[in-house]
Amino acid sequence: MRITLDWLGVATYRLMIDDIVIFLDAYVDRVPAAPPVGITTADIARADYVLIGHSHFDHLWGAERIALRTGATVVGSYETVRLLHDSDLVPEAQLIAVGGGEPVEVSPNVRVRVFPSLHSCIWAKMTGAPGEACLGDLGLSCQTRRRRESRLMEAVQGGEMGKEVAAHLKESDRHPRSDGGALAYLIETPEGSILWKDTSGHWSGIMHDLHPDLALLAAAGRGNINGEPVQGSLAGFIAREVEMLRPCKVALCHHDNWMPPLTTVTDVEPIRHELGRRAPGVELIEMPYLGGYRVFG
Numbered sequence: 001m002r003i004t005l006d007w008l009g010v011a012t013y014r015l016m017i018d019d020i021v022i023f024l025d026a027y028v029d030r031v032p033a034a035p036p037v038g039i040t041t042a043d044i045a046r047a048d049y050v051l052i053g054h055s056h057f058d059h060l061w062g063a064e065r066i067a068l069r070t071g072a073t074v075v076g077s078y079e080t081v082r083l084l085h086d087s088d089l090v091p092e093a094q095l096i097a098v099g100g101g102e103p104v105e106v107s108p109n110v111r112v113r114v115f116p117s118l119h120s121c122i123w124a125k126m127t128g129a130p131g132e133a134c135l136g137d138l139g140l141s142c143q144t145r146r147r148r149e150s151r152l153m154e155a156v157q158g159g160e161m162g163k164e165v166a167a168h169l170k171e172s173d174r175h176p177r178s179d180g181g182a183l184a185y186l187i188e189t190p191e192g193s194i195l196w197k198d199t200s201g202h203w204s205g206i207m208h209d210l211h212p213d214l215a216l217l218a219a220a221g222r223g224n225i226n227g228e229p230v231q232g233s234l235a236g237f238i239a240r241e242v243e244m245l246r247p248c249k250v251a252l253c254h255h256d257n258w259m260p261p262l263t264t265v266t267d268v269e270p271i272r273h274e275l276g277r278r279a280p281g282v283e284l285i286e287m288p289y290l291g292g293y294r295v296f297g
C-alpha cells in the first residue's frame with residue numbers, strides 16, 4: 001500500500017492511499033500575496049473524499065468546487081454541511097454530517113474516525129512568537145468571546161488588512177456560526193494511522209487515547225485546552241499535544257504565511273526546540289508544498 005501526503009498550505013493536505021484521494025480541508029485558492037501552493041482547485045480532477053476540520057473559510061472554501069469537479073463526498077460538522085447545502089452547489093448525496101464518534105468507511109480497509117475537538121482561542125490575547133508565553137483571558141463567557149470574535153472579523157472585513165484581504169473574505173467566507181464546531185480525524189490504514197487537526201485546540205481526555213503513527217498538528221494562534229486558552233506558549237501547547245499522542249512522527253500545519261498581511265511565517269525553531277526537550281525520539285517532518293511525502297509503504 002502506497003500512502004503519500006501533499007501539503008497544500010494552511011491545514012490543507014491531499015492524502016493518497018493507493019488510488020484513493022482524500023483532501024483534508026479544501027483551502028488552496030488564496031490571496032494573490034500568499035505564496036502559491038502549486039495547484040488551484042481548478043487543477044483538481046480527482047478526489048473521493050474531502051474531510052473538513054471546521055467551517056472557517058481558510059478550511060472550507062474550495063470544498064464545494066472540489067466536490068462539483070470530482071463528485072467527492074464531503075465529510076464535516078453539521079454547520080459545514082449546512083453551509084454547503086445552502087450554497088446549492090453540492091448534492092445532498094455527497095454530504096456526510098458528523099459530530100464525532102462516527103467511523104467513516106472510505107474503502108474496505110481504510111476508515112476515518114471522527115472526534116470532537118476545539119478551535120484555537122482567536123478571541124484571546126496572542127503573541128507573535130511561538131516560543132513566547134501568553135497568559136490570561138481565563139473564564140471568559142461565550143458572549144464575551146463572540147463579541148471579541150465579531151470585532152476582529154469586522155476589522156478584517158472592513159479593510160484593516162487591506163483591500164485584497166477584504167475582497168478575498170467577501171468571496172470565500174460563508175459566515176458560519178463561529179467555527180462551526182471543530183473536529184479531529186484519525187485515518188486508519190493497514191500500514192498505520194494519521195491524526196489530522198486543523199486548529200490548535202483539543203480535549204485532553206480524547207487526545208490521550210489516540211496514539212497515531214503520524215500527527216498533523218496545527219501550529220497557529222493561542223492554543224485551546226479543554227475550552228480555556230493555554231497559559232504558556234504555542235511551542236509548549238504543541239509539545240503537550242505530542243506528549244499525549246506519542247506519535248512516531250509529527251508535521252506542523254497552519255504555520256505558513258497564508259494570508260499576508262494578516263499572517264507571517266511562523267518560526268518553527270522554538271517548537272522544534274520544545275519537542276526535542278519534551279518528546280525526544282519523535283521526528284518532526286518539514287513538508288514543502290506539494291512535496292509528495294511518502295507516509296507509509
Ligand SMILES: [Zn+2]
Pocket residue numbers: 054056119179199
Ligand atoms: Zn478557524
